[in-house]
Amino acid sequence: FPEIPLDGNWATVSGTTLAATGELVGECGGYANDDVWYSFIVPDGVTDIVYKQGWWDPVVDIELVEGPCENPTYLACADPFDGAFHNHVPGQQYFIRVYNANEFNYSEFEVSLKIAEPVVNDDCSTEQSFPELPLDGSYVKLTGNNILATQSGTSYCGGTLNSPDVWYSFYLPEPYTSISIEVNEISGGGPFVQIFEGDCANLASRECIDYPYVDDFSGLTPGQTYYIEVIPNGLGTFELGVRLNPLAPSNDKCEGALWITSSPGVFVDPGAQSIAGATDSDLDMCWPHFQF
Numbered sequence: 296f297p298e299i300p301l302d303g304n305w306a307t308v309s310g311t312t313l314a315a316t317g318e319l320v321g322e323c324g325g326y327a328n329d330d331v332w333y334s335f336i337v338p339d340g341v342t343d344i345v346y347k348q349g350w351w352d353p354v355v356d357i358e359l360v361e362g363p364c365e366n367p368t369y370l371a372c373a374d375p376f377d378g379a380f381h382n383h384v385p386g387q388q389y390f391i392r393v394y395n396a397n398e399f400n401y402s403e404f405e406v407s408l409k410i411a412e413p414v415v416n417d418d419c420s421t422e423q424s425f426p427e428l429p430l431d432g433s434y435v436k437l438t439g440n441n442i443l444a445t446q447s448g449t450s451y452c453g454g455t456l457n458s459p460d461v462w463y464s465f466y467l468p469e470p471y472t473s474i475s476i477e478v479n480e481i482s483g484g485g486p487f488v489q490i491f492e493g494d495c496a497n498l499a500s501r502e503c504i505d506y507p508y509v510d511d512f513s514g515l516t517p518g519q520t521y522y523i524e525v526i527p528n529g530l531g532t533f534e535l536g537v538r539l540n541p542l543a544p545s546n547d548k549c550e551g552a553l554w555i556t557s558s559p560g561v562f563v564d565p566g567a568q569s570i571a572g573a574t575d576s577d578l579d580m581c582w583p584h585f586q587f
Contacts, residue, residue, distance in 0.1 A: 296335035305407040323372035325356035330394035347377035349405035354396040419495035422462035434536040473513040473540035481532040
């Protein structure tokens with residue numbers, strides 16, 4: 296590998312297993328009869344290295360190995376997309392072993408390494424706050440990852456999803472009561488999201504949503520701070536967006552139904568209408584109301 300930069304940029308290699316041979320048993324599954332080898336030096340002061348697979352065709356398996364070459368020791372398998380190798384010795388040489396995951400095929404691939412950056416929003420108490428949400432309904436988006444995060448112990452809506460999670464918060468301005476959340480997977484497994492009210496010492500789960508999605512949360516309290524737990528399914532990078540939904544229309548409830556016409560027998564077109572911002576009326580519908 297090229298020298299791993301200290302500024303957080305990637306060191307990248309690309310290669311192929313075409314015509315490669317292999318003698319050692321593969322520790323990560325696959326067929327290690329066509330392995331190729333790379334080496335890298337861990338920079339001084341660094342113990343964690345992030346990796347990503349830029350592309351491969353077909354799938355490859357990647358092992359982290361330490362030497363000497365005459366008697367190599369297997370340390371870890373890489374996840375299919377990105378992740379981190381931990382507990383390195385600064386200044387020491389390590390090896391990356393790449394081989395085909397499928398029998399009777401060869402692969403072309405790209406692998407990148409960089410120094411790991413600490414996750415500052417690993418817990419609710421160190422959450423990353425969203426900037427002020429625009430009143431025009433446009434999204435505010437943040438990019439995050441859980442590659443060096445830990446498990447907070449807050450299960451996914453009472454379930455058993457135990458991937459490392461990261462935390463965000465947003466303030467809901469007056470008089471809004473509804474927001475939309477959008478999550479886009481960049482790499483790794485599709486994220487899950489849980490939204491909480493209360494404070495970090497006494498969180499109450501409002502709702503859980505699965506990837507892929509854009510989902511609405513209504514019935515929120517204006518002037519309150521809410522917390523978002525993002526749980527990628529495995530290790531990965533994602534984009535999280537939050538926006539304000541429109542205020543409820545004046546005819547959101549039956550009691551506020553708008554008159555369509557006061558002249559019996561005369562057809563009246565009320566014009567274009569919208570359900571944007573409408574809430575559930577507990578009548579198995581969420582439509583504005585009219586009367587005639």
